[in-house]
Amino acid sequence: MKYLHLIWAALFRRRTRTVLTLVSIIAAFVLFGLLDAVRSSFNQAGQSANGAARLQTGAKLSFIQPLPQALQAQIARVDGVKQVTYANWFGGAYQDPHNQVFSFAVAPNYLDLYPEVAVTDTERKAFAATRTGALVGEQLARRFKWKVGDRVPLQSTIFPDRQGSKNWPFEIVGILHATDKKTGGFFDQMFLLNWKYFDETTPYNQGQVGWYVTRVVDVNQADRVAKAIDALSANSDHETRTQTEQAATASWMKQLADIGLIVGSIMGAVFFTLLLLSGNTMMQAVRERTSELAVMKTIGFSSRSLLAMVLAESVLLLLLGGVIGLALATVIIPAISAGSGGMLNLPPVRRGSWSLGVALMVAIGMLVGALPALKAMRLNIVDALAGR
């Protein structure tokens, strides 16, 4: 630690050059922060303690195919099932068919299976009591400036009412809050309506259910219960496929894009250029300090210690720039999400990204400093002092 002052002074020997290099490193790690946040949120989607105990049952044929409502009672009787609920995709849009709103027509007990969604008892009762009642997620309400008590019309892009109109009137009776922002942020964007209202109003649903959500008694039994549920409808005209919520979400995300590959490739290119850039800076720094390094050796510093000091210098360079960059990313992302008024919901930089980031900074620092450090170590005192 007593060498820290020396290493720091060496780093800022040529202040302009070091600062310019630092800016490049900062830029690289801001990008890393942004991209890794996206990557890890894709990976983590659907992974939560609550999600592990939930199963999703959909039609095997395709995800847009409905299931009979009679299945609910059957599923409830399966061994290992604690509770079962259902929902339908409403296909809602607000004011413009392209302004999609995540809207589900849900069974009365739907929220029982999602304890991570916080809603007051009064609001739940209001939802149950009001036919056209709607519970909306926090961010969704903020985006369209909805308040409890507002009457809002929502278009369904799929289901018209009996008169053929696609406009459905609703009354907002409560606001939903996701208690775990990391994995449950999705709930802040939801719009829930009563299934009964939905089924009675459109002639096209005819008592069918979009999908079932089941809560298992024992998480370790999830697979067995899933198979048992599917066995109920085997060889019928409504065969089902039941998966854990995690598996279902993961498979959905995978279809969206191979995020890991894209992010990995971009960061590969970025870090490659960073290696070159910092490597060049460090090589220059060592090259112009040969006489000083030689003097250090004359004073009695061992070759090994010079190696360590140059390596420490380059790791410090990377850590300095990298930490600032990641910190910037941590601050910028929520600012952008907030500034967009709820339209953009960018994932924040998490601890995992920090750990990975710091590991990368140290690794790149070592790589970058390796060659210059070796040069410093192998410096011949006599030649260096003579200016050769």
Added chain:
Amino acid sequence: MAEKLIEIRDLSKVYERGAQKIEVLHHIDLDVDAGDFVALMGPSGSGKTTLLNLIGGLDRPTGGRITVGGQRLDELGAGPLAKWRAATVGFVFQLYNLMPMLSAQRNVELPLLLTKLSAAERKHRAAIALQLVGLADRATHKPAELSGGQQQRVSIARAIVSDPALLVCDEPTGDLDRAAAEEVLALLRVLNRGHGKTIVMVTHDPKAAEYANHTLHLDKGSLVTQPAVAA
């Protein structure tokens, strides 16, 4: 009879540049007493810097023996030589070779980083050394803010801060004007006469050599004269 600090027997140094072999020093025999102030003079290419480097443990001889302070330098590897230098020798170079980004005080402290002294003790010792060379009021200045003579004196402070027995100086006044040179040389004499440091100094300047007790002459790698002991 004063005890010998430096004892050199049959010392040779050969440099290999590619296929060529250049013998820079030929079978030198030399003794330096402890507390002596010796000047080494000679034309360019005579090998005086090479001899100085060997005495200071910066390089290893090709042949012969060199003993400094009872330690056989030719038997030490690079690592142990470094440790030995830290404990026994202080260097002063022609081009001050201070770290430009450190203050005078931090520059002087540098050799103390190799010891187990605390930060406060290091600072204290550096302050004493700076006081000795008359630059206590310049402790926080960076080399760029000091004159040539002042920089050289900081360099000397650094050389003595860990209290070495031997000071090795390579053209310490080569880059200074007359007045600054005299200041530096006077300081060296004080260190020798007042503090008992043994000094071996390479110089071009006969006037500088006058400050020493003896002068040795090197030519083409061999000692030309053996000095008579001066008063």
Added chain:
Amino acid sequence: MKALVNLGLVVLLLVVLAVWVVLPWPGALAAALLLAAWLLFTRRGGQARSVAGVGISTLPQRLGASAVIVVGIAGVVGVLVALLAMAEGYGETLRKTGSNDTAIVMRGASASEVMSVLDHDSVTLIPQAPGIARNDKGEPVASDEIVVAANLPVRGGAPDEEGSVQVRGIGEQAWAVRPQVKIVEGRRFQPGLRELIVGRGAARQFAGLVPGQSIKLGTHPWTVVGVFASGDAMESEIWGDAAVVADTYRRGSSRASVTVRLADAKSFDAFKAALESNPQLKVDVSTTLDYFAKQSERVTQVLRVIGITVGSIMAIGAMFGALNTMFAAVAARAREIATLRAIGFPGLPVVVAVMLETMLLALLGGAIGGALAYLVFNGYGASTLAAGSVGKLSFELRVTPELLWTGLKWALAIGFIGGLFPAVRAARMPVTAALREL
């Protein structure tokens, strides 16, 4: 004074960048030719050339530092072009699927085909509207189709990993409405049977879509009898007989859309007006070109924003790398430059020379980055769950000449900024100080 100069430089920079952004390639070419003429034929230009010559001749000594500029900018351009190529390829695939002389009719206020439900009456009424082309038998070329989704095992994934593919039930007229679709393997399906033909893109994405093999849709096995290609979004679908598909999905006689071939592009307005004024119908009518273009809009936009964001951040990094390198280069040549100025060279040739060197390196970087992007990514297959469809859309990345030009523009802009400040520093360095520097 220094602050004023720097401020002036920044203003100059912004002006030049603003012009540069909108400049098309003929404009840039003209500017380059003007510059070359200046260099070759004027005295100041000659001076600039000699200063530049000194710089470029010493480049091999500064290989490492120069590589920083080239590689840094190559990285920016490579990534930028690749990401934009994704947007381009995706958009192009969807755009090609539509044309001006075919129209698609869906139920009103449907966001996409798969969400639209047209009852049998509507399906019968729509082909009676004016403006539709007629075939040899005098029938309107109108294809009513049902669009649903199916879960199929993904190729190359875990054994139980499934993806969603868009399934289209068609009739005879579908071929007349889409002449660009051709069978490339096997044969067409036979009406009334559980037979499927699969698009080339779908065959790439999913396992078991090979002529002769059978797959399970729900409880029934279907046989794949052929592969079709069309070079557009249709390739990501699998097609079967509309009646059989509707039966499997229990849709009865309802359909999702009616696609018609218009007599000509001009007939669209009359066609649309007739349908929209019909009180028995509640439909949306648009040309297929409009429909698919709109579908791709948002995703293309998002992809482009991502590309530009990532590219910009990388560009900042590259730019500071260039500044670093060029400041060092100028410092290393301080003595030569000062000597030239002591002799009497004015400032401008020095500035031009330094900028020329930087921009040549940047150009090289841009060319390398663009070439890499083209070689690696042009035609690279990708797929995503597209908006407006329920199946994975296969598309290929498209590195177009416009994109390469955009990449080059970015490269030169970075080089310009990276070289400007060092160049001005070189020209304004106090001569005496520089001559003294060792």
